[in-house]
Amino acid sequence: MATSAIKPKHQRLVLLTIALVALIGAGLLAAWALKNQAAYFYVPADIVANPPEAGRAVRLGGMVEKGSIKTAPDGLTIDFIVEDGKAKVPVRFRGITPDLFVEGSGVVAEGRMEAGGKFVADNLLAKHDENYVPREMANMSKARAAVAETK
Amino acid sequence: MIAELGLAMLWLAAALALLQLAAGAGALTARGGELAGIVRPVAVVQGVLCAGAFLSLITLFLRTDLSVKLVATNSHSLKPVIFKLAGTWGNHEGSMLLWVTVMALCGGFIALFEKRLRQDTMLATLAGQAFVSLGFYAFMLLSSNPFERLAEPPPEGNGLNPLLQDIGLAFHPPTLYLGYVGLSIAFSFAIGALVTRDVGPAFARAMRPWVLGAWIFLSLGITAGSYWAYYELGWGGWWFWDPVENASLMPWLAATALLHSSTVLAARNALRAWTVMLGVVAFSMSMIGTFLVRSGILTSVHAFAVDPERGSFILALLTIYIGGALALFALRASTISEGTRFAAVSRESALVFNNVMLSAILGIVLIGTLYPLLTEAFGEKVSVGPPYFNPMAAIFFVPMLLVMTVGPLLRWRDDRAGRTTGRLALPALAAAIVALGLVAFAPVIKPLPFLGMALAVGLAVASVLPLIGRDLRRTPLPTYGMVVSHLGIAVALFGVGSDSAFSIEKLVASRVGETHSVGPWKVTLRDIEPVAGPNWTALEAALAASYDGGSPSILRTQSRNFTSPPQQTNESALHTRWNGQLYAVLGEEADDGRWQLRLWWKPFVPMIWYGGILVGLGGLLALIGRLSRDIKRTRAEAKIAYRRERQGR
Numbered sequence: 001m002a003t004s005a006i007k008p009k010h011q012r013l014v015l016l017t018i019a020l021v022a023l024i025g026a027g028l029l030a031a032w033a034l035k036n037q038a039a040y041f042y043v044p045a046d047i048v049a050n051p052p053e054a055g056r057a058v059r060l061g062g063m064v065e066k067g068s069i070k071t072a073p074d075g076l077t078i079d080f081i082v083e084d085g086k087a088k089v090p091v092r093f094r095g096i097t098p099d100l101f102v103e104g105s106g107v108v109a110e111g112r113m114e115a116g117g118k119f120v121a122d123n124l125l126a127k128h129d130e131n132y133v134p135r136e137m138a139n140m141s142k143a144r145a146a147v148a149e150t151k
Numbered sequence: 152m153i154a155e156l157g158l159a160m161l162w163l164a165a166a167l168a169l170l171q172l173a174a175g176a177g178a179l180t181a182r183g184g185e186l187a188g189i190v191r192p193v194a195v196v197q198g199v200l201c202a203g204a205f206l207s208l209i210t211l212f213l214r215t216d217l218s219v220k221l222v223a224t225n226s227h228s229l230k231p232v233i234f235k236l237a238g239t240w241g242n243h244e245g246s247m248l249l250w251v252t253v254m255a256l257c258g259g260f261i262a263l264f265e266k267r268l269r270q271d272t273m274l275a276t277l278a279g280q281a282f283v284s285l286g287f288y289a290f291m292l293l294s295s296n297p298f299e300r301l302a303e304p305p306p307e308g309n310g311l312n313p314l315l316q317d318i319g320l321a322f323h324p325p326t327l328y329l330g331y332v333g334l335s336i337a338f339s340f341a342i343g344a345l346v347t348r349d350v351g352p353a354f355a356r357a358m359r360p361w362v363l364g365a366w367i368f369l370s371l372g373i374t375a376g377s378y379w380a381y382y383e384l385g386w387g388g389w390w391f392w393d394p395v396e397n398a399s400l401m402p403w404l405a406a407t408a409l410l411h412s413s414t415v416l417a418a419r420n421a422l423r424a425w426t427v428m429l430g431v432v433a434f435s436m437s438m439i440g441t442f443l444v445r446s447g448i449l450t451s452v453h454a455f456a457v458d459p460e461r462g463s464f465i466l467a468l469l470t471i472y473i474g475g476a477l478a479l480f481a482l483r484a485s486t487i488s489e490g491t492r493f494a495a496v497s498r499e500s501a502l503v504f505n506n507v508m509l510s511a512i513l514g515i516v517l518i519g520t521l522y523p524l525l526t527e528a529f530g531e532k533v534s535v536g537p538p539y540f541n542p543m544a545a546i547f548f549v550p551m552l553l554v555m556t557v558g559p560l561l562r563w564r565d566d567r568a569g570r571t572t573g574r575l576a577l578p579a580l581a582a583a584i585v586a587l588g589l590v591a592f593a594p595v596i597k598p599l600p601f602l603g604m605a606l607a608v609g610l611a612v613a614s615v616l617p618l619i620g621r622d623l624r625r626t627p628l629p630t631y632g633m634v635v636s637h638l639g640i641a642v643a644l645f646g647v648g649s650d651s652a653f654s655i656e657k658l659v660a661s662r663v664g665e666t667h668s669v670g671p672w673k674v675t676l677r678d679i680e681p682v683a684g685p686n687w688t689a690l691e692a693a694l695a696a697s698y699d700g701g702s703p704s705i706l707r708t709q710s711r712n713f714t715s716p717p718q719q720t721n722e723s724a725l726h727t728r729w730n731g732q733l734y735a736v737l738g739e740e741a742d743d744g745r746w747q748l749r750l751w752w753k754p755f756v757p758m759i760w761y762g763g764i765l766v767g768l769g770g771l772l773a774l775i776g777r778l779s780r781d782i783k784r785t786r787a788e789a790k791i792a793y794r795r796e797r798q799g800r
Contacts (some may be wrong), residue, residue: 076747
């Protein structure tokens with residue numbers, strides 16, 4: 001294409017159009033992906049009411065039920081129950097638990113539901129210290145209150 | 152005394168910033184010519200005073216002066232000196248002081264060294280820099296005074312978050328901040344140029360070294376932060392799409408786009424409005440990042456301040472500066488004259504494509520980072536993670552990489568597509584060989600790592616092509632810089648692909664003396680012993696690891712307990728070979744004397760950070776090249792002016 005064919009004004013217009021199309025495209029794509037992802041974070045009540053398809057990566061957040069942590073004989077696998085006062089979800093995790101992972105405290109488990117209703121976690125996020133809390137756990141006092149009520 | 156001195160210097164610096172703004176703005180009016188002379192000296196003195204205030208705070212931390220509130224809440228007399236030093240900026244107030252200091256010093260440096268800008272644009276730029284600084288001075292002095300005294304000093308300080316007590320963390324934040332805040336210059340330049348309608352190659356050449364400098368620090372800071380997350384958190388990952396990480400990535404993406412578009416403006420006088428726009432956007436991203444991190448809107452390892460007042464203050468600053476700059480842009484954009492034309496196949500087109508893709512990725516990251524905040528405002532909790540970011544970023548990153556292989560080979564203004572195809576045969580061949588090799592030896596590899604590794608090798612070969620057939624001694628340094636930076640991207644990409652495709656993880660409950668195999672490694676748990684550090688105690692596991700039957704190396708991983716504040720951290724152990732890294736973390740004691748151990752073999756993973764360093768090094772080469780050329784030119788011009796003067800006599 002010869003340069004002289006386009007006037008500067010037109011070239012500016014073309015560039016602007018390309019940039020706008022790309023950015024709007026990116027925005028729409030992002031909106032679409034976010035809509036599909038909107039249900040990425042679940043609390044136990046959501047999981048029971050409307051379970052995500054098995055194998056899809058999601059996050060489950062709630063309180064670790066008191067007395068529910070059980071370590072398997074291999075020394076590495078732990079089973080526990082995450083609750084939010086309305087529902088309970090059994091979780092299995094293989095690995096080194098975070099330092100502040102304790103019963104009765106909040107936890108966010110990254111992983112997937114398996115056929116049979118068990119949640120298999122690849123990663124556990126617990127409170128790091130009093131300042132660092134995973135975002136989803138910041139408002140868990142509501143769940144904590146709900147759990148306390150049912151006791 | 153030192154605290155009061157520091158505070159006084161800070162107030163004085165703020166007053167000078169006000170003077171700088173008023174004098175700079177006044178000098179631009181028809182009758183304010185006499186004011187022009189004071190703007191530069193004021194900017195220099197402001198920089199010196201602000202740096203003085205920062206040095207005072209450092210002194211207070213080094214002395215552990217517990218009568219100062221900030222020191223008492225963030226330090227401890229028993230802390231190692233290096234962390235006392237790092238404690239200065241490891242908190243909200245200190246980091247804000249570092250922020251204004253960098254801004255003030257940048258302004259001072261421009262005032263001293265920048266000779267190429269038109270006089271009026273320079274004045275507008277310095278006034279703009281003062282205007283932005285003033286907001287941050289106000290923020291510090293009114294709501295987060297770092298020098299506040301305590302009526303009754305406590306006997307001992309609170310200490311520093313143990314996660315931050317790491318040598319990497321001592322120097323990572325200032326590096327990142329130099330990059331973050333260095334972009335304020337691009338912002339001020341853009342404002343200055345918009346005010347005086349002086350957007351042209353000279354403006355781009357004047358701005359470029361500053362953007363380059365900020366970009367080098369950002370690149371290195373992000374690389375260091377990623378490595379810190381990798382070894383200190385003990386999770387073995389190097390990028391988590393954490394909002395705080397995104398906050399540093401977004402300005403980098405904008406600055407990278409700005410760097411390339413200012414090259415087009417400097418060399419070819421095109422993309423004028425776009426370059427100015429990017430100057431505004433880049434620093435806006437720094438401020439949005441700061442707002443996200445410091446407002447308490449989200450929580451993270453890096454979020455110190457959970458204080459709604461501070462959040463609203465930063466939000467107000469954000470609105471004033473970004474909104475103001477965008478309004479100015481909207482008013483003036485149509486009066487910035489059009490640039491030079493170029494053909495569809497040309498260096499310019501490739502750079503425009505790179506800019507559009509970078510902007511798209513920036514948009515994707517920004518939307519993904521802000522979306523949870525938005526939905527939360529409507530009462531719905533959502534979190535956005537890797538399943539969103541990875542594929543979405545890849546959609547735009549892959550085409551950008553493809554164009555990156557061709558772009559540097561294209562001629563400015565007008566080129567034929569056919570001319571480069573011959574030269575692209577070699578990188579294409581290299582990529583194909585790697586692709587075939589992966590299919591043959593790693594048939595189960597996932598599509599993204601597969602594509603990434605093949606593309607990385609193709610790009611690595613393509614990135615050195617611009618040097619072929621040139622006289623290497625006469626090739627300008629900025630060309631070497633481009634080659635090294637592009638090579639760095641390829642190297643990092645290869646590391647990323649290899650890590651996600653070939654990492655082997657093994658989790659065991661081990662008794663002392665037992666041996667476990669991880670990929671080609673045999674790892675034996677030798678013993679577990681208590682050890683003590685200056686302000687922590689730990690259990691340390693000694694591991695003997697041998698690669699492929701070779702002689703064993705010893706790795707030590709710890710589970711540390713800090714007393715003030717009480718906290719436990721895992722210190723990972725790393726063993727690096729040319730072809731990868733062995734990574735070990737000690738967990739808890741399981742029943743019957745077995746210890747949890749997590750072992751990873753991560754082939755070629757260090758290439759991620761080597762790549763990051765290469766990217767920064769390339770920037771440094773380009774910067775040195777540009778600066779030395781500038782110095783030569785100013786000298787030559789001075790000589791000519793001198794001769795003319797003598798002839799005139």
